[in-house]
Amino acid sequence: MLKLMKLEMRKIRIGNYIRASMLVNVVILGIICIISLTEGMEEEGLLFADYDNVFSVIDTLIRGTYIVFAAVLISQLVIDEFRNKSITVLFMYPISRKKLIAAKLLIIVLFTLAADIVGNLFVDVGFYVLNVFASVVSEPFTWFDAAHSLLTIVMSALATSFLSLIPLYFGMRNHSGAATIVSSLIAVVFVCQNVDGFSMYSIIAVPISLALLGAAVAYISIRNIEQVDVLK
Amino acid sequence: MTYILRTKQLTRTYRGKEVVSNVNLNIKQGEIYGMLGPNGAGKSTVMKMITNLVKPTAGEIEIFGERLTDTSYRQLGRMGTIIENPIFYEKMTARDNLDLHCEYMGYHNKKSIDEALELVNLKGIEKKAVKEFSLGMKQRLAIARAITTKPELLILDEPINGLDPLGIKELRDLFKMLCKQYGITILISSHILGEIELIADTIAVMNDGKLLQEVSMDHIAKQTVEYIEITTNDSSKAAYVLENHLHISNVRVTDGGHIRIYDCHIPQSEMLKLLVLHDVEIDGVHKKKGSLEDYFLSILNGGGIVA
Numbered sequence: 001m002l003k004l005m006k007l008e009m010r011k012i013r014i015g016n017y018i019r020a021s022m023l024v025n026v027v028i029l030g031i032i033c034i035i036s037l038t039e040g041m042e043e044e045g046l047l048f049a050d051y052d053n054v055f056s057v058i059d060t061l062i063r064g065t066y067i068v069f070a071a072v073l074i075s076q077l078v079i080d081e082f083r084n085k086s087i088t089v090l091f092m093y094p095i096s097r098k099k100l101i102a103a104k105l106l107i108i109v110l111f112t113l114a115a116d117i118v119g120n121l122f123v124d125v126g127f128y129v130l131n132v133f134a135s136v137v138s139e140p141f142t143w144f145d146a147a148h149s150l151l152t153i154v155m156s157a158l159a160t161s162f163l164s165l166i167p168l169y170f171g172m173r174n175h176s177g178a179a180t181i182v183s184s185l186i187a188v189v190f191v192c193q194n195v196d197g198f199s200m201y202s203i204i205a206v207p208i209s210l211a212l213l214g215a216a217v218a219y220i221s222i223r224n225i226e227q228v229d230v231l232k
Numbered sequence: 233m234t235y236i237l238r239t240k241q242l243t244r245t246y247r248g249k250e251v252v253s254n255v256n257l258n259i260k261q262g263e264i265y266g267m268l269g270p271n272g273a274g275k276s277t278v279m280k281m282i283t284n285l286v287k288p289t290a291g292e293i294e295i296f297g298e299r300l301t302d303t304s305y306r307q308l309g310r311m312g313t314i315i316e317n318p319i320f321y322e323k324m325t326a327r328d329n330l331d332l333h334c335e336y337m338g339y340h341n342k343k344s345i346d347e348a349l350e351l352v353n354l355k356g357i358e359k360k361a362v363k364e365f366s367l368g369m370k371q372r373l374a375i376a377r378a379i380t381t382k383p384e385l386l387i388l389d390e391p392i393n394g395l396d397p398l399g400i401k402e403l404r405d406l407f408k409m410l411c412k413q414y415g416i417t418i419l420i421s422s423h424i425l426g427e428i429e430l431i432a433d434t435i436a437v438m439n440d441g442k443l444l445q446e447v448s449m450d451h452i453a454k455q456t457v458e459y460i461e462i463t464t465n466d467s468s469k470a471a472y473v474l475e476n477h478l479h480i481s482n483v484r485v486t487d488g489g490h491i492r493i494y495d496c497h498i499p500q501s502e503m504l505k506l507l508v509l510h511d512v513e514i515d516g517v518h519k520k521k522g523s524l525e526d527y528f529l530s531i532l533n534g535g536g537i538v539a
Contacts, residue, residue: 007335010328011321086319092283093336094309226302230285 004095004103012076017111021069025119028061029126036127036136050139055124055149057194060201062119063160064192070112070164071184075177077104078168078221082175088230097225105168105218109161116157124149159207163187165214168221235294236261236385236417237282242291244277252277254291255443257436259419264411266432267421268528274441275421276316279389282419283313295385309337312378313387318370322363326354326373329362330380339381348376351406367394375403379410386410388420392427404431425528437531445531452527460493460500462507463516467491470512477506489515 035057036048048054078101081087091097131137166187171180191201191210200206237259244252252274259265267275280286282293284300293300295307320329330345349355352372365373371394378386388407392400408431410416422428428435435452437444464470467485474480474493480503482494493503500517507514 003335007332010332011324084319084322085316086321088285088315089319089333090336091285092308092311092313092315094305094307094338095336096303096305227287229280229287 001099001103001106004099005107008077008103008107012073014107014111017069017073021066021115021119024065024069025062025122028058028065028119029123031061032058032123032127033130036130037134048136050137051141051145051149054127054137055120055152056199056202058123058127059120059153059156060192060194060199062116062123063156063201064188066112066116066119066160067164067188067191068181068184069115070108070161071167071171071180073108073111074165074168074171075180077107079171079175079177079180082172083177091230098222101222101225105165105221108165112164113157113161116160117153120153120157121150124153156201156207159211162211162214162218163191163207165218166210169217172221234261235259236296237419238294239278239282240292240294242278242281242293243289244274244281244286245289251441252281253441255438255441256446257443258446259417260434261417262411262415263433264407264418264420264431266428266435267419267438268423268425268428268435269421269438270423273423273438275438276389277441278438279313279315279387279419279421282387283311283315284308285315309381310383311385311387312381312383313389314371314374314378314391315387315389318367318374320362320370320373323361325359325361326365327358329373330358330377333377334380337381344380344382348380351379352376353402368396368399371395372399372403375406379416382414382416384416386416386418386420388418390422391420392422392424400427407431437528458494459520460503461518461520462491462493462503462514463518464489464491464507465513465515469510470507473507473510473512474503477510478503 032054036054048057081090090100093100127136128141131141164184164187167180167183170183171177173179187210191199191206193199235258237257239255239257242252242255242257243250255274255278257265257278267278269275277286281288282295282300284302284304287302295304296310298304298307300307321332324332326349327345330348331342334340334342334345346355349358352375354369354372354376357369362370362373371391375388375391378388386407392403395403404427407418407420411418420428420431429449432449434446434448436446462470467489471483471485471491474483474491478498480493480498484492484494486492500519504514504517
């Protein structure tokens, strides 16, 4: 399985994705910096009142980004293979079709998971450093807070990585990359609003059920793959 | 004689229409087996069923002595295939594509990539991305891909599409060589009779999803006959002279002033001398072999199909 995943990553040049995601993290950190440095000038309610709030905004931004990233991966790894018919080449190899597709989905899930966690940590640490100099948030940051935040990040990333498979369902219906991306944007709108630190995503049932839905989509796409015609 | 591939009553239906119906193929080990038929005859569909890309509605396929099922992955590893258009990962180079193919096939002798590229004459451009290739080059690369892993059975669906005449000849020689030297069994399809005729040991003629005939070339060679064709402006007179003075009865007058003489035991010179003596103008003389085309057209027409 590891070998299959390596081969898949070679095909899509995963390095490009990693570079792009690093760039995106820097941009998000930039946005956070700009918000935190300009926000104090208005006298309305402070968005960045404490770490919890700041981290929640960061998590929301990162999540939205990587759901779309995952959709791009889905469209390149899965949808494009069907559309270019290169899947016929793949399915003529002496390897179980289930394994071939599972390798692709696993890359998507693991990439999203890792990128989500790394992105959060990077921007959070960046904000912490900024705070040392600019003191946006005045409350102290303890080890307990850090551990708590880390747990939240990991749980949220887990849910995100699975729910990011939902666009696969819409993409596969007509083998359309556009449908994949659009449905991921709709998913982003749904799970990434953040009103005063409150988002749909913070109702624990929402991320869990969406993650389960993503897992179900993955299961459906693999279940019958051995029996179907690949070409008409 | 062992059979490497057999199909039994193989049938496939699309939306209620049978595109392949009750096809029984018997492909012997070490032969080149040609599938011949017009476009849409069901050749590709048969090949897709053999490679497991399309599932049969009824009937079964036996490859390497085992029945092909949804999970016959081991058998797939022993075949090299080209189905429909040559498909590659276009952004990758030719070599990377072949390398990837070897990895997936679990074939680790990377030297064979160079050998295969050399065999199809693609040496020197393997560092180019496939998207810059012409159709003919892709076709060659697809053949290279199919043969790198030294398969036991090579399945080639219209492999000479998009190639120039010289390229076609090169590949024909290559296929023959692979068959003779490496003992690879080849299943090849084409709608061009002349190609199949030159290469195949056994020919299956398909039309409208049905197998019309499966016949060995040796058998056809025995059936086809030689004849002399004389072109003249007065064919009826020529025929009269030949029949009356040389007692050749097997003479046929065809359209456009040709006469065909199927009786070859009388020397050509004698016939011509006699015709000249009787003032028959002769525009040309050809010795011909009854072409396979005639034979197959008769099969296709005999099946009640307008070719």
